[in-house]
Every structure is written in C-alpha cells, then in structure tokens.
C-alpha cells in the first residue's frame with residue numbers, strides 16, 4: 592500500500608520521545624530529509640545511529656511527522672484494517688455501543704494510534720475527517736478498511752475535510768444516505784446532518800455529560816447555552832425539567848434544535864429556542880434558571896489565543912453564576928486543547944470570586960471512552976467540565 596522507502600533521520604537524542612511513543616516529530620528534531628518526500632507521504636524514521644524508530648505521515652510544517660507505527664516492522668496493506676478493528680474492539684469493550692446508542696466516535700486521532708484522523712459513526716454512516724495531508728491521501732484505504740471491518744453494517748461513507756484541510760473536497764466515498772438521519776443516543780433521538788452540520792454533524796463527546804444533565808434536571812428551569820442541535824435540552828426534557836430554554840448563535844443549529852425537541856415528543860412553544868449570543872442573552876436573566884449549561888466552542892485554538900480565551904471563560908462563567916437561582920446547578924465546559932484542566936478550574940474559581948457566590952464542585956467531567964487519550968500523548972485530553980452547585 593505504502594512506499595516506505597523514504598526516510599527522515601533525527602538529530603542525536605531526538606529519538607527519546609519517539610521511544611516513549613509520543614506520536615509527533617517537530618521540525619527542529621530533524622537532521623536530514625530525503626529530497627523525494629511529498630506532503631502526506633509515508634516516511635520511515637531513523638535515529639542518528641540508524642535505528643528504525645517507526646513509520647509515519649510526513650507533512651511540511653511545525654509537526655513534520657505524525658507517527659503511525661513504532662518499531663522496525665514495516666506496515667503492510669492491512670494496517671488500517673487492524674487499526675479500525677482495534678478501535679471497534681475498544682468501543683465494544685468499553686460498552687459504548689448498544690441498541691440505545693448507535694452513534695459514537697470510531698477513531699479519535701492519536702488516542703487510536705491514527706494521528707490526523709477522526710471517524711464518527713452515525714448508525715450506518717461513517718464520517719471521515721482528515722486533519723493531516725497523510726490521512727487525506729489515505730482516505731480511500733481508510734474507507735476500504737471501514738467497509739472491510741463493518742461489512743454491510745455501513746451503508747454510507749462521507750469524507751468531510753473541507754473545513755480542516757486546504758484543497759480537500761467533501762465527497763461520498765461509499766453509498767449516499769440522505770441527510771438528515773435519525774440517530775439514537777441513550778435512547779434519545781437526534782437528527783444529524785453530516786453535510787451541513789458543524790464538525791461531523793453532532794458532538795458525540797458530550798454524550799455522558801448530557802446523560803448526567805438528564806439525571807439532575809427534574810423540576811428545574813433549564814438554560815442550555817451554545818445548544819447547537821439541542822443535545823442537552825432533549826436530555827433535560829426527558830429528565831422532566833419544568834422548562835428548557837435553548838440558545839445558539841447559529842440559526843441553522845436552532846432549526847435543528849427545534850426539530851430534535853419535537854422529535855422527542857416535547858413542545859417548542861413551551862420550551863423555546865433562541866438565536867442569540869449567549870453573552871447578550873445572559874444579561875438581565877438573574878433569578879430565572881436553576882440549571883444552566885455552558886458548552887461554548889473552543890475559545891482558543893492556539894496558545895497565542897489562550898489569554899483572550901481565559902477572559903472569555905471567566906466572563907461567561909461569572910455571568911452564569913450571577914444569574915442562577917440559589918441552589919442552582921451549572922454545567923460548565925471547555926473544549927480548548929490549549930486550556931488544561933487546572934487552568935480551566937482556576938478560571939472558574941476566579942469567576943466565582945467575581946460573582947461573589949458560594950459554590951461547590953460536585954463533579955469533574957471529561958471526554959467519554961470513545962474519545963480515548965493515549966497516555967503518551969496527554970495533548971489528546973481536550974474536553975473538561977465541572978458540575979457546580981451554587982448556594
């Protein structure tokens with residue numbers, strides 16, 4: 592499948608992180624490039640003393656190689672089949688997949704040993720998203736591997752990388768199921784439109800936190816901000832919330848949120864959805880809600896944006912803390928990779944001080960088992976959340 596004859600030689604001592612199975616090689620670690628390397632090709636990595644360290648995808652840029660194998664054995668044509676099978680085994684072993692949950696992440700980049708690749712499964716459709724040129728070039732082999740492992744269970748494979756890579760077109764690589772499709776998550780129904788929706792269509796990473804909202808929502812007046820297609824709202828309603836308000840800046844998202852609330856048998860007249868900016872919406876809303884969900888998009892995608900992002904998180908959380916009724920609960924999240932758990936926690940503490948409320952941390956939240964983190968690649972942990980009790 593792959594030409595594995597091209598090589599990159601590392602500087603002396605730079606093999607250490609690869610021997611510890613960290614999957615990224617930065618440009619500064621490289622001693623010598625083979626001149627025939629092209630963006631996205633497979634490359635063999637050798638140490639300064641000629642030891643083969645593994646194989647990966649080459650890409651011009653700061654992260655120059657994303658490792659796909661470690662050690663000296665040459666990856667063969669079954670490489671992607673083995674990876675997809677291992678990823679499926681992990682999800683089955685972790686009890687992610689069930690009759691009530693037919694949609695889950697199959698491949699989570701480095702967490703599944705495939706840096707640069709995301710695959711989400713929505714019932715019988717698989718959506719492939721490449722974040723590297725290597726994965727873009729290998730998209731057909733990946734689609735073939737998915738079909739090889741799943742057989743007829745997968746009817747559709749959609750490749751969606753226009754938003755993540757330059758020069759990549761969105762296209763069906765297999766089948767063509769019409770969108771939107773109805774999926775099941777913990778028995779709740781959601782419409783997913785992988786063509787027009789954000790990311791691959793649905794935020795599967797909030798599955799377990801949404802379930803927890805459902806468990807705590809009974810009798811509460813709920814505000815779901817950054818609601819996208821209404822995930823948390825539907826769980827809150829199934830959990831017998833008194834009332835749910837849903838807010839998102841995107842009118843397309845709000846159209847879908849309304850459809851999803853109705854699809855689950857609830858009224859959008861009684862539980863209205865608003866196209867609005869959350870920061871604006873929260874103004875003058877003191878004393879109305881006793882459960883607020885804050886699930887904003889990544890405020891910082893790069894380290895340079897981190898300081899500004901922290902200010903955003905601080906303001907958002909302080910506004911919600913001021914607004915919430917006594918004995919209320921706030922679910923607050925950050926999906927910014929460059930903001931770690933401790934930094935997020937500290938920011939929420941400073942929001943609490945600013946709001947002047949007495950607050951207790953009930954639970955720490957993170958990403959579910961179908962978004963695994965390689966222990967050698969802590970950067971893979973991106974989603975963190977807190978459940979707060981505001982006295």
Ligand code: SAH
Nearest residue numbers: 794817818819822839840841868869886888
């Ligand atoms: N909680 C959702 C996922 C949220 S994704 C779920 O469970 O599916 C983040 C959402 O924030 C996106 O839908 C985006 O349209 C919305 N958004 C971004 N900036 C916003 C703002 N300032 N106010 C309200 N919504 C915003």
